[in-house]
Amino acid sequence: EVQLVESGGGSVLAGGSLRLSCTASGITFDYRDVGWYRQVPGDECELISTIRREGEVTYADSVKGRFTISRDNTKTTVYLQMDNLKPEDTAVYYCAATTGPQYGLSQIWNCEDYKGTVGWSDSWGLGTQVTVSS
Secondary structure: OOEEEEEOOEEEEOOOOEEEEEEEEOOOOOOOOEEEEEEOOOOOOEEEEEEOOOOOEEEOOOOOOOEEEEEOOOOOEEEEEEOOOOHHHOEEEEEEEEOOOOOOOOOOOOHHHOOOOEOOOEEEOOOEEEEEEO
């Protein structure tokens, strides 16, 4: 059974750091793109970072220079190191992975619709809350 589990969320003061983990069971991240999304209730879901199967990384402008995505050598865990956190980073953070090399991750409207799902093109975790206070 394919499962993605996010961990590492919590509460932190502005300027602080957190490291999120996305751990896969039932699969490895070989031949898959993995991404981090986040969503504030009432706002659109935001794709903030991806790491492609060949290792290329991307970042949204909102997190560029502060967040770093990486993958461990076993290719079962992807990390999101978040530094210099700001109150506007407060959101639920979701991990998603494509099901194969023919698919990619893209911007979507509502992460909540996908959380915990295993679809034909991608799989999602249940999310982890990050709260940054000033």
